[in-house]
Amino acid sequence: MVELSIGAGMALVGAGIAIAGGAIGTGLAQSAIGGAIIGVLAEKPEEAGKMLIWLVIPETLVIFGFVVAMLATLKVG
Amino acid sequence: MLKPVPMRKIRVVGLRRQLEEVVGLLHNLGIVQFTRCEDARLCGEKPLDIYPVISEQLIRMRAIENALEPRPVKKKQPLLSIDELLNECAKITIEKRIGQIHDRLDAIKSETKELSDAASVLERLGGLNIDLSIAKSNEACFFLGRIANEKIKGLEDGIKAVTDRFLFKSQKISNLESICIIVADKTYKEYITSLLQKTGFSEMALPPLPGKPKEVLSIIRGRIAQLEKEQQELNSEIGRLSDEYYSKVVGLREMLEIYAERANAPTNFLRTENVFLFEAWLPSAKYQEVAGALKKKFGEQIIIQPIETHEEPPTMLHNPPILSPFEFLVEFISTPKGNEIDPTLLFALTFPIFYGMMLGDFGYGIASLILALILMNKFKNTMLEPVAKVWAYASIPTMFFGIIYDEFFGFRHYQILGFHLYEGIPRTENINLLLVLTILIGIVHLTLGFILGAINKLREKEWLHAAAKLGWIAVEFSGILLVITAMFHMLPDSVMIPAALLGIIGLIPIMKTEGITGLIEIPSLASNILSYARILAVGVASVVVAELINELLMPNPSQGILMLVMIPLYLSLHLFNIVLGMFESLVQGARLNYVEFFSKFYEGGGIKFNPFKYTKKITV
Numbered sequence: 015m016v017e018l019s020i021g022a023g024m025a026l027v028g029a030g031i032a033i034a035g036g037a038i039g040t041g042l043a044q045s046a047i048g049g050a051i052i053g054v055l056a057e058k059p060e061e062a063g064k065m066l067i068w069l070v071i072p073e074t075l076v077i078f079g080f081v082v083a084m085l086a087t088l089k090v091g
Numbered sequence: 092m093l094k095p096v097p098m099r100k101i102r103v104v105g106l107r108r109q110l111e112e113v114v115g116l117l118h119n120l121g122i123v124q125f126t127r128c129e130d131a132r133l134c135g136e137k138p139l140d141i142y143p144v145i146s147e148q149l150i151r152m153r154a155i156e157n158a159l160e161p162r163p164v165k166k167k168q169p170l171l172s173i174d175e176l177l178n179e180c181a182k183i184t185i186e187k188r189i190g191q192i193h194d195r196l197d198a199i200k201s202e203t204k205e206l207s208d209a210a211s212v213l214e215r216l217g218g219l220n221i222d223l224s225i226a227k228s229n230e231a232c233f234f235l236g237r238i239a240n241e242k243i244k245g246l247e248d249g250i251k252a253v254t255d256r257f258l259f260k261s262q263k264i265s266n267l268e269s270i271c272i273i274v275a276d277k278t279y280k281e282y283i284t285s286l287l288q289k290t291g292f293s294e295m296a297l298p299p300l301p302g303k304p305k306e307v308l309s310i311i312r313g314r315i316a317q318l319e320k321e322q323q324e325l326n327s328e329i330g331r332l333s334d335e336y337y338s339k340v341v342g343l344r345e346m347l348e349i350y351a352e353r354a355n356a357p358t359n360f361l362r363t364e365n366v367f368l369f370e371a372w373l374p375s376a377k378y379q380e381v382a383g384a385l386k387k388k389f390g391e392q393i394i395i396q397p398i399e400t401h402e403e404p405p406t407m408l409h410n411p412p413i414l415s416p417f418e419f420l421v422e423f424i425s426t427p428k429g430n431e432i433d434p435t436l437l438f439a440l441t442f443p444i445f446y447g448m449m450l451g452d453f454g455y456g457i458a459s460l461i462l463a464l465i466l467m468n469k470f471k472n473t474m475l476e477p478v479a480k481v482w483a484y485a486s487i488p489t490m491f492f493g494i495i496y497d498e499f500f501g502f503r504h505y506q507i508l509g510f511h512l513y514e515g516i517p518r519t520e521n522i523n524l525l526l527v528l529t530i531l532i533g534i535v536h537l538t539l540g541f542i543l544g545a546i547n548k549l550r551e552k553e554w555l556h557a558a559a560k561l562g563w564i565a566v567e568f569s570g571i572l573l574v575i576t577a578m579f580h581m582l583p584d585s586v587m588i589p590a591a592l593l594g595i596i597g598l599i600p601i602m603k604t605e606g607i608t609g610l611i612e613i614p615s616l617a618s619n620i621l622s623y624a625r626i627l628a629v630g631v632a633s634v635v636v637a638e639l640i641n642e643l644l645m646p647n648p649s650q651g652i653l654m655l656v657m658i659p660l661y662l663s664l665h666l667f668n669i670v671l672g673m674f675e676s677l678v679q680g681a682r683l684n685y686v687e688f689f690s691k692f693y694e695g696g697g698i699k700f701n702p703f704k705y706t707k708k709i710t711v
Binding site: 062063064066067070071073074076077078080081084088 | 423424425522523526618621622624625627628678679682685686
C-alpha cells in the first residue's frame, strides 16, 4: 500500500468531488432540458437536431470536473 | 465544396396557351424551383384544365395498385402523351372485378371466423348427445355455457328443488371447468337465470344449426372447407390479374403522377387574360441551359429575365458522394443558408479524427468497422445508414490512433505478441500530454471557426462583424498567453502586458457589435476550449473499462469448466464497451463540431433546393 500524505489524500478526495459535482450538475441540467425537449419534440419532431444541441450543452460541466480532477491527481502523482 | 451552389432567381413571362408546354419542358429539365408570386394587380393562375381528370385517374390507378399483389415491374416504359395515357387508363377496367373479389374475400373471412368459433364450441359439446334445435323451442328455456366443476352439483340441486322436469348435461373440458346444457320449462327461466348468475356461469353463443353437436360440427367443417376452396380460387384470380396488370398499372400511375405535378405547378404562377408569369430559383450555372431551352422552343414568345434580389436563395449543397453521410449530419442540425459556408468538408475532416482519438483502440476500430458494415447492410435507406457510414469511415482513424496509443482490445502490443516492437503513447500513462494536446486541438479548431465566421461576414459585407470575429481570435490568444504565463510560468512575465493589450484591442470590435454581452461571452470561450478535453475524458473512460475487463475477467485455462461462462462474459463485456464507445464518440465528436465549432460561424436555417422534377423510377 502506497502511503499518502494528508494533503495528497485531500487532493485526491477533491478530485473525486470535482468529478462528482460536475456530473451531478450536468445531470440536473440535462434532466430539466431533456423534459422540455420531449415537450418540443412531441409538437415538432423536425427540431430534433437543434434540440440535441441544447441537450448536450451542460455536458461541459462534467468535463470541467474532469480537467480539475486530472490537474489535482497529476499534482499528487 | 465549401460553399453551396450559387443560385439565381429568374422571372419568366409567356403566353398562357403555351403554359402546358412550358411547364412540361421545365419539368423535364428538373432544375428550377418555383417560388410563389404575389402581386395585387394580377390574378393567381389555376391548375391546368386537365388536372381533375388526371387526378381522378391517379386515384383509380393507386387503388388498383394497392389491391393487386406486387410483381416485378418492367422498367423503362416510355412516357405517353396525356391522350394516350388517358386511353390506356380507360382500357384498365379490372377495378370492378377486383372490388368484387375483395368484398367476397372479406365476407369469406368473416363467415369462416364465425364458423370456426362455432366449431370450437361444438367440439367441446361432442359428448353431449342432444339435439340443439331444442334451443329454438317456444316452451323450453335453454342455457349453454361454462361453469366451474365444483359448482355443477349445487346448480343441479338448485334446479331440482323447484322442478324435476328438466334436462341437465355437463361435460368436463378441464380440471377446473365443464361445459353444461340446461333445458327446462320456460316458466323457470328467471329462477334458473338468477341461479346461474350466482354460480358464475359464463354463457356461450350457440351455433345456429339444428341437430346433434357431432352432426352440426361436420356440416360446419364441410362449409369451412368449401369457403377455403373458394378463397384459394379468388386469390389465384388476383394473382392472375396481378401478373397481367401490376407492372402496367404502376407505370401508368407514375406517368399520371408526372402529369399531375405538371398540371398543379401553375398554382404558383400569376396571370392576366393571355399571359402568365412566374419566378423561380435555379443554379446560376444552369441559367443558360434553361434560358436556351425555353428560347429555342418558344422563340420571341417568351421572356426570361434574371432578377436581382436580396432574398435568401434555397440551398443546394454540392459535395462528392463520399461526403454524403457527413452532409446528412450537417443537415441534421440545420441546412446551411444558400450564401454561407457549407461546413460538410470540415466536419468530414475533423469528426473522424475526434472519433478516432476518443475510441482509439486498434481492436475496437476493427470491431466498430464490422458493426458499422452490418448496420449499413441492415438499415439501408433509413436514417441509420448515413450514421453507420460515418462509423465505418471513422473506424479507420480509430485503428490508426489505436496503434499510436498502443491499445489492442485494452492490451499493449507486447502483451499480445510477446515481444517489444515500438514505444506507443498509452493514454492512461500520458494524460498530461494528451490533455495539452486536446486543448491545443480545441484552440486550432475554434480559431478556424472564427476565421470562417469572419469570411462569412466579409461575404455579407458586414465589416464590423467580420472584425469582431477576428477580435475573438485576439481575445483567445491573449487568454492563452496570460494563462500559460501566470499559471504555468512557461513564458517570461514581460509577455503579460502585450498579451493583455492584444486582448483589449480584440475586445473593441466585439464590444461595438455585441455590446456588454460580448464580455459575458469570454468565459464561454474558455469553456469551449476546455470542452475539447472530452476527447481525452471519453477515451480514458473507455480504455480503463477495457483494461478492467482484461484484468478481472480474462478467461484462462486454469479456470476449467468455468471457461464456458467466462469466455462469453468476457466477449460480451468488450462488445458492450465497444458499442458504448462508438455511441459516445459519435455524440461527443459531433457535439464538438455542432456546439463549439459551428457556433463560431454557422447560422443555418437554410431551405433546401427542391427543384420541380419527378424522380422517374420506371418511366423514361
